[in-house]
Amino acid sequence: MKRFIKYFILFIISFVALILYFSININNKNVHRHIQIDQSSNNEDERVKLMNLVAIGDSLTQGVGDVSNSGGYVPRIKQLFDERLKIDLNVKNYGIAGERSDQITRRILQKESIQKDIQKANMVVITVGGNDLLQSLQKNALIANDNTFHKNMNSALNKYQTSLNELLHAVKHYNSNCRIYLFGVYNPLYVYFANVEKITDYVDKLNEINSMTANDYKNCYYVDIKSLTYGQFKTENQRKELLKDSNHSSFNVKDFSEDASDSKEINDYLSDKDHFHPNDAGYDVMTDNLFKVIKNTENFNKY
Numbered sequence: 001m002k003r004f005i006k007y008f009i010l011f012i013i014s015f016v017a018l019i020l021y022f023s024i025n026i027n028n029k030n031v032h033r034h035i036q037i038d039q040s041s042n043n044e045d046e047r048v049k050l051m052n053l054v055a056i057g058d059s060l061t062q063g064v065g066d067v068s069n070s071g072g073y074v075p076r077i078k079q080l081f082d083e084r085l086k087i088d089l090n091v092k093n094y095g096i097a098g099e100r101s102d103q104i105t106r107r108i109l110q111k112e113s114i115q116k117d118i119q120k121a122n123m124v125v126i127t128v129g130g131n132d133l134l135q136s137l138q139k140n141a142l143i144a145n146d147n148t149f150h151k152n153m154n155s156a157l158n159k160y161q162t163s164l165n166e167l168l169h170a171v172k173h174y175n176s177n178c179r180i181y182l183f184g185v186y187n188p189l190y191v192y193f194a195n196v197e198k199i200t201d202y203v204d205k206l207n208e209i210n211s212m213t214a215n216d217y218k219n220c221y222y223v224d225i226k227s228l229t230y231g232q233f234k235t236e237n238q239r240k241e242l243l244k245d246s247n248h249s250s251f252n253v254k255d256f257s258e259d260a261s262d263s264k265e266i267n268d269y270l271s272d273k274d275h276f277h278p279n280d281a282g283y284d285v286m287t288d289n290l291f292k293v294i295k296n297t298e299n300f301n302k303y
Contacts, residue, residue, distance in 0.1 A: 046301050050088045053077070054117045057104060057127030060183065060286070061095025065270070065277025072278070076287035077125075077294075084291075085300065092117045100131045101163040108170045118174040123298065125181045125290065128167060129206050132160045133185065137199065153202055161209050168217055179298060180220040181290060184210050186228040188276045191266045194242040200229065223293050225286055228278060231267035 055061045055074045063072025070076070074093045081089035094107070094114055104126075108114050118124060136156035143149045171180060184207040187200050203226070211222040233239050265272045269282035278286060 051122045052090045052120050053123045054092045054121040055125045056094040058099045059097035060127035062097050067280050072283045073286040080291050101128045105167040105170050115174050121178045123179050127183045130185045182214045183223045190229045194246040223290050231269045
């Protein structure tokens with residue numbers, strides 16, 4: 001009988017201990033769950049609700065070619081911030097078609113309204129270089145001597161690099177803490193002049209300047225849009241077919257613009273009107289590429 005009582009008491013003790021163990025464990029899980037919820041709430045509270053973006057540059061910032069007339073990548077990036085980040089993005093658009101890098105810099109230095117907006121900006125987005133390159137190509141397109149052509153073009157690119165530095169210095173002068181997003185350029189004539197390597201070569205060189213110069217500045221990032229060069233011709237085989245169909249040995253931008261003005265654009269990402277600027281699909285690409293770079297580099301916690 002004594003042995004039975006002894007085992008019975010041990011059983012009761014073990015049973016009570018087991019109940020206590022599970023009770024404590026469940027309580028711990030509930031506490032941990034509440035902590036996680038509280039931390040999540042705190043993290044949500046720490047997220048910024050409003051940010052300021054200044055877009056400045058040439059026609060790509062102005063939004064030329066946008067069939068919807070909504071303004072190119074600028075309103076699109078605002079919409080992505082609202083939909084995906086729940087952040088109200090206040091945007092200012094200072095894009096003017098046709099401007100070179102030196103003209104954009106001059107505007108920043110002369111316009112007090114631009115200076116004040118840059119001072120308040122979390123981000124400054126810049127499109128630049130396309131007109132610098134285009135004007136240099138137009139000026140030198142008919143030079144038959146390759147050595148002279150390359151000498152002139154390399155000189156023009158050196159001048160552009162100096163001008164680009166002046167532009168970035170101007171932005172940083174008014175706001176040393178903002179993040180700068182610097183777009184590259186693309187070759188809008190590739191689908192018509194696939195075998196004229198000079199154009200794409202100098203597009204690549206200018207993009208290299210933009211990319212390397214961006215790396216020289218704190219919180220300055222390069223945004224690649226070279227995919228617009230090829231449009232829907234994404235594979236090597238598709239581009240080989242373009243080469244077969246291309247029989248141009250030289251190019252003249254002015255003559256091309258006049259000849260193609262009434263024809264449908266071959267590149268699905270460029271405008272039918274001028275064959276140079278992005279259409280809605282092209283601006284979607286620019287916006288998506290910009291958004292990806294911003295997400296990887298921007299601080300969305302409260303400053």
